[in-house]
Amino acid sequence: MVRRGAAALTAVLLVPLSATAAPAAPKPTVKQLKKELAELQKESDKLITDYYNSRIAQQKAEKAEKAAREKLAAAQEVYDRNSGELRAMAIAEYTGGEPNRIALVTGNEDPTALLSRLALVQHLVDLQDARLRGYAQVRDAHQQAKDEAAARAKELAETVGDLEKGKKKAERQIERIKDKIDQLYQAPGVRRSDGTWVPQLPEGSDNITPRMRLVKQLIKDRFEVPFGIGCYRAIQDGGEHPLGRACDFMLSRGGALPSGAELKRGEEIANWAIKNAKRLGIMYIIYRQRIWHAGTGAWRTMSDRGGTTANHYDHPHISVY
Structure with a gap:
């Protein structure tokens, strides 16, 4: 009885030890994530x-097929003309329009003239035959080029599908890693109980x-901002620029309306700022x-x-607390 109780107690003591969870894996560092990001990129x-290499190969195949098609059209014209001439010769020879070869041999014509005429006829036949063989070669070359272009088009379609899937997968992974990198940063300073x-x-x-420097650097790393970032301004205009708490992320130069791609970049920067506003101390965004x-957590017109710049069409403006 004592042994049974001791065994039960031992089992109870062993359960927590065997069920203890393994220590959680350490969170990846910014350096590790950036290395993984570089590999994915x-x-x-x-x-x-x-x-693009596949596209170039397809374009070359299409160009070769087009050239072969043009050669075929020219050869077809020669073929049609020579075929007509051959038919005319055949009709003339076998319907009596011209003496046939047996008649020529058995006739009274001078042998030298006869041989010359026979040689000329044979020469014309050989010439037409060579032209027809040339046409057949051109025709076969066109068919080969056409088949290669079709095969390349099919191969490209399959390749593009696979590449598109792989590209989208890589892009999703890149975005996830970028999000992880962003989440490793916290705005410096003191946060009040009301969220400000x-x-x-x-x-x-x-x-x-x-x-502001942290927000600026994170956006620069993630979105590049090729037209520059303007932050501090000495002019006292009632905003955060002279306080060092605002930056403009430019999408064009000289007040020009940004391209469609740059407008999209501006939307991505604004959406990123909204997503990370609470953690990074972002107060407001203008775009x-x-x-x-x-x-308020909402956009207001x-x-x-x-003007383009005054209305912030050529840059998102971000201010921090």
Whole structure:
């Protein structure tokens, strides 16, 4: 009885030990994630390169088929003309329009003239035969080029489908890794209980706050912003620029309306800022004559300020607390 109780107690003591969960794997570092991101981007670039190589091969096949088709048309014209001449010769020879070869041999014509005429006839037949063989070669070359173009088109269609799937998969993975990298950063400074943040003072040669500097760097890393980023301005206009708490992410130069691709980049930057606003201390976003505020969580149309830049059509503006 004692032994049975001891065994039961031992079993109870052993259960928690065997059921203890393994320690959680450490979170990946920014360096590790960026390395993984670089590898995925390299894979995505390779897929794009393969796609364009396939397109070039298809274009070459189509060009070769077109050239062969043009040669075939020219050869067809020669073939039709020579076929007509051959038919005329055959009709003339076998219907009595011209003496046939037996009649020529058995007739009274001079042998030398007879041989010359026979040689001429044979020469014409051989010439027409050579032309017809040339036509057949051109015809066969066109068919081969046509078959190769069709096969290349089928191969390209399959390749493009596979590449498109792989490209989309790589892009999704890249976005997930970029999100993970963003989530490893937290806005510096003190956050109040109501969700707002204690303002910071600008510092450094760029005269912006640490919080704004973090947002600027994350957007620059993720979206590139090829037309530049403008932050500190000394002009006191009532906004956050002179306080070092705002940046403009330019999508064009000289007040020009951005291209469709750049407008899309602006939307992506604005959506990213909304998604990360709470964690990074973003206060409001202005883009395309609209303003989004962290306090309301919604876009509101703004009044017309009279220009592409003034209405923020050529850049998203982001301000932090």
